[in-house]
Amino acid sequence: MLTKNIDLENKRVLVTGAAGFIGSGLTTQLLTRYKNITILGIDNMNDYYDVGIKEDRLKRIDQVSEGRFSLIRDSIANRDTVDKIFRDFRPDVVVNLAAQAGVRYSIENPDAYIESNMLGFYNILEACRHSYDEENRKDGYNGVLHLVYASSSSVYGSNKKIPYSVEDKVDNPVSLYAATKKSNELFAHAYSKLYGIPSTGLRFFTVYGPAGRPDMAYFGFTNKLVKGETIRIFNFGNCKRDFTYVDDIVEGVINVMQKSPDENENGVKYNVYNIGNNDPVNLLDFVDILQQELIAAGVLPQDYDFEAHKELVPMQPGDVEITYADVTALQQDFGFKPATDLRSGLKRFAAWYKEYYG
Numbered sequence: 001m002l003t004k005n006i007d008l009e010n011k012r013v014l015v016t017g018a019a020g021f022i023g024s025g026l027t028t029q030l031l032t033r034y035k036n037i038t039i040l041g042i043d044n045m046n047d048y049y050d051v052g053i054k055e056d057r058l059k060r061i062d063q064v065s066e067g068r069f070s071l072i073r074d075s076i077a078n079r080d081t082v083d084k085i086f087r088d089f090r091p092d093v094v095v096n097l098a099a100q101a102g103v104r105y106s107i108e109n110p111d112a113y114i115e116s117n118m119l120g121f122y123n124i125l126e127a128c129r130h131s132y133d134e135e136n137r138k139d140g141y142n143g144v145l146h147l148v149y150a151s152s153s154s155v156y157g158s159n160k161k162i163p164y165s166v167e168d169k170v171d172n173p174v175s176l177y178a179a180t181k182k183s184n185e186l187f188a189h190a191y192s193k194l195y196g197i198p199s200t201g202l203r204f205f206t207v208y209g210p211a212g213r214p215d216m217a218y219f220g221f222t223n224k225l226v227k228g229e230t231i232r233i234f235n236f237g238n239c240k241r242d243f244t245y246v247d248d249i250v251e252g253v254i255n256v257m258q259k260s261p262d263e264n265e266n267g268v269k270y271n272v273y274n275i276g277n278n279d280p281v282n283l284l285d286f287v288d289i290l291q292q293e294l295i296a297a298g299v300l301p302q303d304y305d306f307e308a309h310k311e312l313v314p315m316q317p318g319d320v321e322i323t324y325a326d327v328t329a330l331q332q333d334f335g336f337k338p339a340t341d342l343r344s345g346l347k348r349f350a351a352w353y354k355e356y357y358g
């Protein structure tokens, strides 16, 4: 196990994408756990999916914030805003979760990915770099201690070997989204080498849970089943995913935030971890448990004819058949690995859905 070297108590933390699914969960948990933490969020509140869900997540943050959280509604692609945040707030730890997410949407709207994931991340790196400038290091501020950022399991692209390990070569992205995430890792490596920014990239594997993202399959399936529409299950259901419950992701991020990497053999303070459930589930089984839990929560009626509402269809461009995380490194370094079983996680999603949509 590694020895943690950052105590988050009394720290200033910048969370980008704070109104997002993972960002809001992280912010809420940090505020709950650390009574003397101060968090600044930035989120451009874009309408890629229902902004109402983002506003609702912010309300949940407010319930625990006790004045320790504020939000800037702007884009990380806006260099002036990012620079001003770093100048005024002087973050000790930065967690970059803001991004244009989604694999399929990167076929439809590639610009959004370049703007948020490339330019936005570059702005964060530049600001981290200048946090070490002489004029910024005053009143005990030493610049950014640790930059943690979201990468994605999609960087494994068409890798044949499973489970996916951080040791694998990842030069085969099969979507623009994946290419931007891999680029983030490369950018971070270069900036860590050049300017000594300690950075850790986290490759998340299909995250689900309450207040999740409506563009993701389990949420979209639920919406369709509720409307009595037919759901389309890709690759005839022969897709296996590591479905990871959001609280497990948040727990993983909090663990990682507390350990800025030591120099590796190349003299770079840089690390990358997988965070996934390490237990791939067949899509058909997943959907079956989902509909059972939706019925149990009263989202769907007791006599719902699920068989009549599912259609098995071929693979979509950019999708990969199986994603499955090797989390050995996470376990070795932090003694942690995601553990929430699918039924418990989907039960909580169904309960939230019932409450949110009535």
Ligand SMILES: NC(=O)c1ccc[n+]([C@@H]2O[C@H](COP(=O)([O-])OP(=O)(O)OC[C@H]3O[C@@H](n4cnc5c(N)ncnc54)[C@H](O)[C@@H]3O)[C@@H](O)[C@H]2O)c1
Residues within 6 Å of the ligand: 016, 017, 018, 019, 020, 021, 022, 023, 042, 043, 044, 045, 046, 054, 074, 075, 076, 077, 096, 097, 098, 099, 100, 101, 102, 115, 116, 120, 150, 151, 152, 153, 203, 204, 205, 206, 207, 208, 213
């Ligand atoms: N959810 C998953 O299954 C999953 C899997 C792998 C990686 N990730 C990555 O994790 C991170 C968080 O994902 P999420 O599921 O919470 O997605 P999300 O879309 O719910 O959260 C991202 C948030 O960032 C904001 N945002 C987008 N572009 C921005 C910009 N330019 N400036 C400021 N804010 C911006 C959005 O409004 C949103 O609230 C993302 O980087 C995503 O790519 C997520």
